[in-house]
Amino acid sequence: MSIRIGIMGYGNLARGVESAIMQNDDMELVAVFTRRDPASVTIRNSQAAVCHVDDVEDWKDKIDVLVICGGSATDLPVQTPKYAAMFNVIDSFDTHANIPEHFANVDQAAKAAGKVGIISIGWDPGMFSLLRMVSDACLPEGKHYTFWGRGVSQGHSDAIRRIAGVKDARQYTIPVEEAVDRVRAGENPEFTIRQQHTRDCYVVAEEGADLAKIEEEIKTMPNYFADYDTTVHFISEEEMKKDHSGLPHGGFVIRSGVTGWDKENKALIEYKLTLDSNPEFTGSVLAAYARAAYRLNQEGQAGGKTIFDIAPRYLSAKSDEELRAHLL
Amino acid sequence: MSIRIGIMGYGNLARGVESAIMQNDDMELVAVFTRRDPASVTIRNSQAAVCHVDDVEDWKDKIDVLVICGGSATDLPVQTPKYAAMFNVIDSFDTHANIPEHFANVDQAAKAAGKVGIISIGWDPGMFSLLRMVSDACLPEGKHYTFWGRGVSQGHSDAIRRIAGVKDARQYTIPVEEAVDRVRAGENPEFTIRQQHTRDCYVVAEEGADLAKIEEEIKTMPNYFADYDTTVHFISEEEMKKDHSGLPHGGFVIRSGVTGWDKENKALIEYKLTLDSNPEFTGSVLAAYARAAYRLNQEGQAGGKTIFDIAPRYLSAKSDEELRAHLL
Numbered sequence: 001m002s003i004r005i006g007i008m009g010y011g012n013l014a015r016g017v018e019s020a021i022m023q024n025d026d027m028e029l030v031a032v033f034t035r036r037d038p039a040s041v042t043i044r045n046s047q048a049a050v051c052h053v054d055d056v057e058d059w060k061d062k063i064d065v066l067v068i069c070g071g072s073a074t075d076l077p078v079q080t081p082k083y084a085a086m087f088n089v090i091d092s093f094d095t096h097a098n099i100p101e102h103f104a105n106v107d108q109a110a111k112a113a114g115k116v117g118i119i120s121i122g123w124d125p126g127m128f129s130l131l132r133m134v135s136d137a138c139l140p141e142g143k144h145y146t147f148w149g150r151g152v153s154q155g156h157s158d159a160i161r162r163i164a165g166v167k168d169a170r171q172y173t174i175p176v177e178e179a180v181d182r183v184r185a186g187e188n189p190e191f192t193i194r195q196q197h198t199r200d201c202y203v204v205a206e207e208g209a210d211l212a213k214i215e216e217e218i219k220t221m222p223n224y225f226a227d228y229d230t231t232v233h234f235i236s237e238e239e240m241k242k243d244h245s246g247l248p249h250g251g252f253v254i255r256s257g258v259t260g261w262d263k264e265n266k267a268l269i270e271y272k273l274t275l276d277s278n279p280e281f282t283g284s285v286l287a288a289y290a291r292a293a294y295r296l297n298q299e300g301q302a303g304g305k306t307i308f309d310i311a312p313r314y315l316s317a318k319s320d321e322e323l324r325a326h327l328l
Numbered sequence: 329m330s331i332r333i334g335i336m337g338y339g340n341l342a343r344g345v346e347s348a349i350m351q352n353d354d355m356e357l358v359a360v361f362t363r364r365d366p367a368s369v370t371i372r373n374s375q376a377a378v379c380h381v382d383d384v385e386d387w388k389d390k391i392d393v394l395v396i397c398g399g400s401a402t403d404l405p406v407q408t409p410k411y412a413a414m415f416n417v418i419d420s421f422d423t424h425a426n427i428p429e430h431f432a433n434v435d436q437a438a439k440a441a442g443k444v445g446i447i448s449i450g451w452d453p454g455m456f457s458l459l460r461m462v463s464d465a466c467l468p469e470g471k472h473y474t475f476w477g478r479g480v481s482q483g484h485s486d487a488i489r490r491i492a493g494v495k496d497a498r499q500y501t502i503p504v505e506e507a508v509d510r511v512r513a514g515e516n517p518e519f520t521i522r523q524q525h526t527r528d529c530y531v532v533a534e535e536g537a538d539l540a541k542i543e544e545e546i547k548t549m550p551n552y553f554a555d556y557d558t559t560v561h562f563i564s565e566e567e568m569k570k571d572h573s574g575l576p577h578g579g580f581v582i583r584s585g586v587t588g589w590d591k592e593n594k595a596l597i598e599y600k601l602t603l604d605s606n607p608e609f610t611g612s613v614l615a616a617y618a619r620a621a622y623r624l625n626q627e628g629q630a631g632g633k634t635i636f637d638i639a640p641r642y643l644s645a646k647s648d649e650e651l652r653a654h655l656l
Contacts, residue, residue, distance in 0.1 A: 019589045023468045044589050099656050100649065125656045127466070130640060131599075133655045134458070137616040137643035138609075140351045184602075259608035261347045261372050266604045267612070271459075274512075274596040280587035281466075281595045288465040308644075308651050312458060313636040315465035321428065323636050327461045328427050328453050 002028035003294045005287075006059060006087070008079060009069035010034050010041055010050075012247065013092065016283025017067050018045055024287055026317045031059055060086050065290040067091075077102060084109040084117040088293040092122040092282055099125070099306075107304030116297040118305045121289045122282040123273055124148070128253045130307050131271040135255035139267055142257025143188045147180060147196065149173035151249025151278060159224045160201055163217050165209030168237065170244040172200040175251070183254050186266040193227040201232045204240050249278035288315040330356035331622045333615075334387060334415070336407060337397035338362050338369055338378075340482075340575065341420065344611025345395050346373055352615055354645045359387055388414050393618040395419075405430060412437040412445040416621040420450040420610055427453070427634075435632030444625040446633045449617045450610040451601055452476070456581045458635050459599040463583035467595055470585025471516045475508060475524065477501035479577025479606060487552045488529055491545050493537030496565065498572040500528040503579070511582050514594040521555040529560045532568050577606035616643040 005021055007014045010032050021029045022045075031049040034041045038050040051059070056066075066087040070076050072095045080091045084106050093102050103119055110117035120126065124146065132144050153173045160169035179196050182189045201218055205211055215232045218225055235243075252272035259265045275281045289307070292314035296305070313320060318327075333349055335342045338360050349357045350373075359377040362369050366378040379387070384394075394415040398404050400423045408419045412434050421430050431447055438445035448454065452474065460472050481501045488497035507524050510517050529546055533539055543560040546553055563571075580600035587593045603609045617635070620642035624633070641648060646655075 015589075016587070019587060022589070023591075096656070100653055103652055120656055127462075127597075129656045130462070133651055134455075134616075134640050134643060136655060137619075137640075137645075138455070138613045140645070257612075259344065259347060259603075259605050259612055261343075261350070263351075265608055266602075267609045268600075268602040269455075270598075270600040270602075272596075272598040272600070274594075274598075275587075276593035276595065277587050280593055284585075284587055284595070285466045288462075291465075306652055306656055308641040308648070308656070309639050311637050311639045312462050312465075315462060316636075317465070317468070320636070323461055324431055324634055325428055327464060328424070328448055328457045328634055328636070 002026055003291060004028055004030045004062060004064045005290060006031045006033065006056075006063040006066040007069060008033045008053070008056070008066055008083065009075075010043060011069060012279035013282055014067075014069040015044070016277070016280040017069060017286050018043065018283070019280055020284040020287035021045075023284070024291070024317060027287065027291065030063060056083070057086060063087055064294045065090060067286050067290055077105070080117060080119060081105040081109040084115055085113045086115075088116045088297045090118040090121055090286055090290050090293050092126070092286060093120045094122065094125055096125065103304050103306065111303040114302045116293045116301055116303070116305060118289055118293050118310070120306055121286050123275075123285060124251070126282070126285050126307060127273070128251070128271070131253045131269070132255070133308055135253070135257075135269045139255055139257025139259070139269065141263065142255055142267075145183045145196075145254045145256070146251065147175035147254075148251035149175050149197065149249070151251070151275070152244075152247050154247070154278075156199065156201075156224055159221060160203060160218055163214055165206050165214050166203055167206050168204040168240050170202045170240065172202075174198045174200055183256060184268065184270070186256050186268055188256050194229060197228060199225055199228045199230040201230060202235050202240065202244050203232060204237050205234055246276065247278045248276050250274045291315060291317065330354055331619060332356055332358045332390060332392045333618055334359045334361065334384075334391040334394045335397060336361045336381070336384070336394055336411065337403075338371060339397060340607035341610055342395075342397040343372070344605065344608040345397060345614050346371065346611070347608055348612040348615035349373075351612070352619070352645060355615065355619065358391060384411070385414060391415055392622045393418060395614050395618055405433070408445060408447060409433040409437040412443055413441045414443075416444045416625045418446040418449055418614055418618050418621050420454070420614060421448045422450065422453055424453065431632050431634065439631040442630045444621045444629055444631065444633060446617050446621050446635075446638070448634055449614050451603075451613060452579070454610070454613050454635060455601070456579070456599070459581045459597070460583070461636055463581070463585075463597045467583055467585025467587070467597065469591065470583055470595075473511045473524075473582045473584070474579065475503035475582075476579035477503050477525065477577070479579070479603070480572075480575050482575070482606075484527065484529075484552055487549060488531060488546055491542055493534050493542050494531055495534050496532040496568050498530045498568065500530075502526045502528055511584060512596065512598070514584050514596055516584050522557060525556060527553055527556045527558045529558060530563050530568065530572050531560060532565050533562055574604065575606045576604050578602045619643060619645065
């Protein structure tokens with residue numbers, strides 16, 4: 001029998017999960033839940049139901065894992081604990097500073113319900129966290145670096161779109177090559193924010209908008225841009241559509257440590273992702289960990305989990321024998 | 329209380345483990361076991377005992393995890409199951425084809441004794457296996473590639489040393505750049521053995537040896553060299569000592585997969601190691617998984633384990649709260 005998956009929400013990430021399920025023969029998408037009128041939402045999977053979010057409780061015994069594809073700012077802090085009371089759940093909560101609180105809420109709800117709730121799955125947090133943690137354990141004396149990009153930051157693109165006179169925007173995060181080179185050389189440098197990444201913005205302005213004012217507003221926006229070297233390019237709607245319609249992303253985590261009795265030898269671990277589609281890869285990771293949520297719960301486990309708590313074997317559709325024979 | 333570690337053997341790998349333990353405050357090396365006369369073996373750690381292997385049973389209650397640093401050809405197939413009957417054990421068994429059999433033997437012995445036996449830990453098998461497996465689960469449609477080097481292959485160096493007229497030898501395994509470029513471009517090519525790696529050999533010949541004959545013997549050696557483009561350099565003993573005394577190694581695992589409803593997008597995962605010292609890094613990974621062996625056994629687990637069976641949290645000396653707050 002297949003693992004029956006439900007998806008909460010139907011944005012870019014949800015569509016990524018929907019596609020990923022198609023690559024996993026042991027999983028089946030049974031329902032997508034939306035806050036919109038279900039009749040107005042067309043999904044690509046023709047077998048699955050489209051339901052209103054208010055009806056989700058009716059699916060309690062028909063869904064093995066609910067993948068929650070809301071936003072980290074306001075959706076997930078409410079949704080993940082709420083639905084952990086009914087389903088095994090998994091989310092991609094990515095507000096790093098609030099992870100401890102979110103974990104505690106999901107853990108409590110999931111434990112009470114006898115369900116598994118996995119939070120913060122994707123690539124950062126997610127695969128990058130896994131690599132940071134494992135590399136930190138294997139090379140305890142050292143430093144780790146995370147570089148993002150070149151890729152589209154949806155949060156930064158949205159921030160630009162909220163500026164008056166901006167019709168559309170796309171922001172690329174770009175690692176500073178010199179910084180990367182120094183880390184790869186094992187120098188273990190200290191960086192300011194500005195030294196590690198630059199931000200490249202493509203903006204479609206409304207007719208007659210004050211371009212200089214928009215550029216100034218972007219470059220001085222606190223948290224998002226003020227601490228970075230930021231470049232702003234004004235382009236046409238056609239150029240935006242032609243050259244910037246994808247959501248590529250990626251980046252790399254580097255652990256730079258030492259080995260040897262006198263710590264005389266360098267050891268460098270680098271984990272790098274190059275993704276044509278950020279939400280689709282995130283969805284692919286969510287699908288693998290949804291399998292883990294189901295299996296852990298089948299074994300009687302309950303409560304909150306992160307990527308650190310889950311043995312890799314639970315991610316794979318392959319048997320232990322097959323994994324040992326072919327991938328070890 | 330510290331985790332009390334014993335080391336079986338005292339070669340390069342054992343010294344790597346000894347160094348790694350110094351970087352882990354929650355661990356303590358208590359004894360090294362040797363087949364030689366213990367009085368003839370000087371270890372670097374002045375607190376630990378040096379004992380004959382025949383006395384290992386006396387340490388049953390004084391060692392939490394025994395790290396077995398023998399060779400995969402003849403030592404580990406015997407030692408790991410044998411000592412799993414007395415201790416939690418861990419090894420770096422690396423004969424890929426014999427892993428299923430070795431696992432079964434260790435599993436049986438460890439289960440019977442109520443101990444944990446972790447096999448095939450290091451970087452390949454080990455970290456590379458972890459990356460192959462997790463990446464395979466996250467991107468089920470795709471191919472994976474493993475490139476080794478540039479680095480010293482100890483097995484190949486030994487093979488050359490066995491040739492008549494050879495005094496010393498060092499063999500470097502080198503990935504073929506064109507092959508790497510094609511994989512990184514997402515082409516998913518099929519390679520012959522020759523297309524992926526070349527082998528570069530530095531040989532000190534005995535005086536009067538027939539160099540042409542040595543070169544011919546190396547290049548035609550089945551399994552080790554015949555299937556590769558191999559280069560042989562004859563050098564002096566001084567050059568060997570000056571330029572080739574280290575044991576650097578490394579390499580990378582690449583998973584090249586697709587995402588999207590029509591599988592229209594590429595996703596590339598690359599995990600790369602650059603190691604000044606191969607045995608010291610392997611020793612560092614063994615130390616982290618020795619911690620896991622101890623903790624899993626403390627929780628009541630027993631039996632054979634591989635890197636696929638162990639949740640990452642068990643590797644780290646940090647608390648779950650600390651991991652979630654700082655590394656997720």
